[in-house]
Amino acid sequence: MNELRVEGLTKSYGAGEPVLRGLGLTVPAGALAAVLGPSGCGKTTLLRIVAGFLRADTGTVRLGDRLLGGPGVHLPPERRRIGIVPQEGALFPHLSVARNVAFGLTGADRGERRRRTGELLELVGLAGYGDRMPHELSGGQQQRVALARALAPSPRLVLLDEPFNALDSALRAGVRADVRAALRATGATALLVTHDQQEALSTADLVAVVRDGEVAQCDTPQNLYRRPADPWVARFVGEAVLLPGTVDGDGTALTALGPVPLTAPSDGLRAGTVLLRPEQLRLTAPDFAGAVRGTVTDVRYYGHDAMVTVAVEGHDTPVDIRIAGPVPVRPGEETGVHVTGEAALHP
Template identity: 55%
Template structure:
């Protein structure tokens, strides 16, 4: 396995519309990185440039010390030693599971049934499936076979292009766990393209957030969620409560009272600001004197937890995340307390998250 280093990568297509503009990315050897962003942000284009399916306008791609794109050279995709798992698995329908897995191996190794069985176990499948055809497998099994095929030649890097997008919720989670475990067990260096925040946060060692063809934040999942680089990233990687505030004397004065806060990377220490809270930080109770109060607008029940929509006196609607028991009823008043600290950003208007991300 090798590290991946991307420097200054740019790419434009028809009418010279820029898709990527100077992307820098480093993926350490043996680590798992998720490229996170909505459709059209450039993440799949970046993956295809790394794989060698497209050529960049400028910039370099290196696997370890080996430059495969840029610096006056371009190594063909088939010689880069990269495993690729597409969205639908891309299995050959006329080959068995064993035939698919061993397809890219030298002829001598194709007859090695022990290697196929080893790879099937690695991705959490019974080796008895080796003689089945792809149409006899579930969608999740097909994706695991596709991963086994990508891992078979021991590539320097494995690329996964939204491999779980076509699976239903339960199968998606099961397959995601199995794929993550297999990549970890193999020691593979991997890059996953996804627009699913939960997928990125739960699987990756680091998450690269792309917006408008630029990499706007690269960090570990916990830091990304707790200390996003800006409010647009904050609202994209999870539900957010964003409030206007006045920072004074170490406290943020806002619609939820006086809250302790920390400045964001480009935050402020005093004066006008916008503060970020996560819905799970809000706690609800029966109305109490002098406590911030809101009216329950509606409750979304999910079983394991619930989202409670609250209308504040100033007309702002926010949400709280609670467990599934003892939920308030729509139309009732509740008091709100906040657990932990807020994150303070400059007061300038944040771009509309849906448009920017």
């Protein structure tokens, strides 16, 4: 099995503050996990420790039943059976596409290298490109070649270090989908390091949000978005509407937007922060039953949807409302705001 288990990792550089503070993470065999977090949180340090480029101060790294790093143990990178897809591909400019892919197949004969190279180029959608040079490829094609090169030796784990960062937005989604499909076709376990929330949620089977050297939450993309561990995680993985609320009974919170049903019992918590997503709010007529009045302060149109900001009576901070289709309001107009669905309550 190729399950990745990271336990209790700590790492400091010199006399500075620790970068990793007892970080733990488990990636099931065959899954693609994204490590998401702000700059300086420890994402790249984690990746380099798993790859074998750095030694952890404490903690262990296991891949299946094999200890890669721990007390008294540090396997060098070339013995870990880990493939790496770096930023911007980092292909060898003097080698053809086929020779780039075959670079790691040192133990195979010429026929096996040719067969394996052809299989992988077909897998990443580049069949027939073997004789081209890297400079003849687009950025997205170079990233596909880098993935094929990483997969060529049949690694047990593939590490992807922000591999789509240099691609323009129109190309990025297609390349992400191709990379995910190729990884699933080979059954490799994969770890993607990124700072892009949309990339993590749309690509990975699991998302681990790292904060100050620790995993703040690790869950499926849907659970992470719908049930964030705390308001910080909620804001980091998407827009959030945070409201002070008091519990009325055990299943409802009273807020500036009216009563809001809670996703879970309050467990004795009588007041806290109510967490909603912008798509849970609806624009209505100002006098709509159950709605609160507000004034539109801003409209941001994105084509597929729009974000409308409304200053609500009784709440100091304007709230964001995500709507689909035509925008029915303009800044300065009065509107009503109505809450749909349930909300989480945090201390």
